[in-house]
Amino acid sequence: MSNRKYVFVTGGVASSLGKGVAVSSLGALLEARGYRVSLQKIDPYLNMDPGTMSPYEHGEVYVTEDGAEADLDLGNYERFTTGQVRRKNSMTTGQVYMSVLERERRGDYLGKTVQIIPHITDEIKNRIRLCAQENESDIHVVEVGGTVGDIESVPYLEAIRQFTRDQGVENVAYVHLTLAPHLSAADEVKSKPTQHSVKELMKSGIHPQVIVVRSNMPLPMEVRAKISLFCDVEEASVISAYNAPNSIYQMPEIFAKEGFDTAVLKALHLATDTPRDMQKWQEIAKAFRKTNRQLVSIAVVGKYISHQDAYKSVYEALEHAGLAVRAEVQLLLINAEDIESGDELSWQILRAGHGILIPGGFGERGVEGIIKAIGFARENNIPLFGICLGMQCLAIEFARSQLGWSDAHSTEFNEETAYPIIDIMEEQKQQHNMGGTMRLGSFHTQITPDSLAHQLYQESDIYERHRHRYEFNNAYRTEFEAKGMRFSGINPELDLVEIMELPSHKWFLAGQFHPEFKSKPFAVHPLFKGFVEASLAEKVSRSKE
Structure with a gap:
């Protein structure tokens, strides 16, 4: 016994x-x-x-x-x-x-x-x-x-x-x-x-x-x-x-x-x-009892906003980051479909965000709204953080706006697109079951030196958790790089894009993985910490205008 x-x-x-x-x-x-x-x-x-x-x-x-x-x-x-x-x-x-x-x-x-x-x-x-x-x-x-x-x-x-x-x-x-x-x-x-x-x-x-x-x-x-x-x-x-x-x-x-x-x-x-x-x-x-923390507003544009637990780990990671930088994070929750339909109140809330976060999701519903929110952040130099679907939509928006490919899309949403910027992994094409068949769990990423990602992680090799089937299409890397996109994180074993960022922007970064799953209140994830810091800086900048 x-x-x-x-x-x-x-x-x-x-x-x-x-x-x-x-x-x-x-x-x-x-x-x-x-x-x-x-x-x-x-x-x-x-x-x-x-x-x-x-x-x-x-x-x-x-x-x-x-x-x-x-x-x-x-x-x-x-x-x-x-x-x-x-x-x-x-x-x-x-x-x-x-x-x-x-x-x-x-x-x-x-x-x-x-x-x-x-x-x-x-x-x-x-x-x-x-x-x-x-x-x-x-x-x-x-x-x-x-x-x-x-x-x-x-x-x-x-x-x-x-x-x-x-x-x-x-x-x-x-x-x-x-x-x-x-x-x-x-x-x-x-x-x-x-x-x-x-x-x-x-x-x-x-x-x-x-x-x-x-x-x-x-x-x-x-x-x-x-x-x-x-x-x-x-x-x-x-x-x-x-x-x-x-x-x-x-x-x-x-x-x-x-x-x-x-x-x-x-x-x-x-x-x-x-x-x-x-x-x-x-x-x-x-730290939670302190009353002198600065208020910073983060607009979260997602597909499942109406369910309070759908993005539980994202909200928790933002709270951890707020504690780390002595800020109180105010969540501005926006349904992506409302952005897509042009709902004025949703757009007003989006404009009020000092930073914009795009979490993960599956399916076509609301995707065009997410792409519009990303375009708004890029055009107005507002800190943007994309996660999983957020990175995929960032790539689609960039292809449409910077490369002029108006038909650019993901084959998850449009199998006939002329520019399949996001495509299903080759090994997934033979999968018919839905459960447990994605790229799941911890995968290796090599970080490019002198990138924003490297500045945040302070490491060259990291491991993050994934949950998805679709990836950035490597056939378009050269065109993206020529227009200023930086692929600052690559999975060396599978040669897959894991992190994208725009060096010309204040803070514009997205990852194919889910960093929220590794954040703790006493071990804050560096990407969330950096994003909230950038959003605080955006708030200070606006107050001086």
Whole structure:
């Protein structure tokens, strides 16, 4: 029996309560105590991963170093902790069932009837243990997606129930996150939903030792005492997860004051008096409390603006950059289709931006609006940062405006274009499945000396994460360079353009990769930092006009 400890975090009452932030914060606090921590997410949907889901359905698809398409909560895991998530840190029902059915087809079960228990639950447990082993962690924290009571979660609850029997009661802890709504008419915080949720969880044979209660305000002591009594947990193990005043990055400090990690360590039979090194989190929380940060407006022109989580990592990376340069980033969110249609209000908002950012996306909808926004930034010398689709549209706009190729386009949007500036990779032309068939994960880029990219990275060789099928068409490099475009980042193994920039412009750079996936509040990505700095300079310049 291993001495590795396991913590399982379930949710009740409602979805979107912030389990991911709670798990990430717990990971940060345990690391601050000196433990090696790994975090894993279980998504109970039947999809293999979110890669084929619409951003309106699922939000952002987070990409790991080894090319897994995963839930956006894994982004928080990496931003809050020093660890790096990989494919095994994400588990879905589709993955579990496919693995079991493949074994059944091979005859691995020797003709036995394949059932939820033990075959599905054993597969779930094996995936949890393998993830913990691969990460060589002291404490492995598993977030069980969904809400207790959902039929999809039943096999997972049974699997994690068995962990106490398999690993020993001293090596397993259960944390349950619930909601305590505040009723304004009665001016009361109600504990009844939490009581019902815990009782529902106990029907699965799981008795949580720690209850984290989401609320708009700190939990009143009498409500904490009531939850302790009716849910049979120690009062110190009822943790108030109230709203952070400025940012989710203040949550580790809030949870530390609440004793969240202390309660979990006690449940795991570990010492609770080891000191925490909270310096970096205290500095971040202090930075958010400062009121003298300059306000800088960043216009984000995208396809999925109406879904708040579709560009989650982009928004977080901008916030990190703002902290690094002592600025408060104001997001001006603009639907690309509104720019395309000529909506005057959207254009007014675009003009107000001190910098313009174009994030990734798929499909033709809104692309002409993105191209117009890029042209506006180029013509008016406004800092512009393109990501993935943003780089592709930058190339299309440049070909149309500077080379005079009005028909220039991407074959993703126009297969008959006379100038396929962006074209599908040769190896992708034989791919028919959508899931997991793109250029995914970390790829090498060599940076050109004396370029803006080199100035920002301060390195000649970098690795960034990708998620796309289409690339800049190398047949047009010479014409682009003759008109002033600089290809400052090249993948040497595949000879693909990774970074483009205009040296004649104040700050005009785009990358085929997704740098937002590697930014952390205490390790800001250099491209985002440089972009926000340039946008601040643009604000200062305008104020002098």
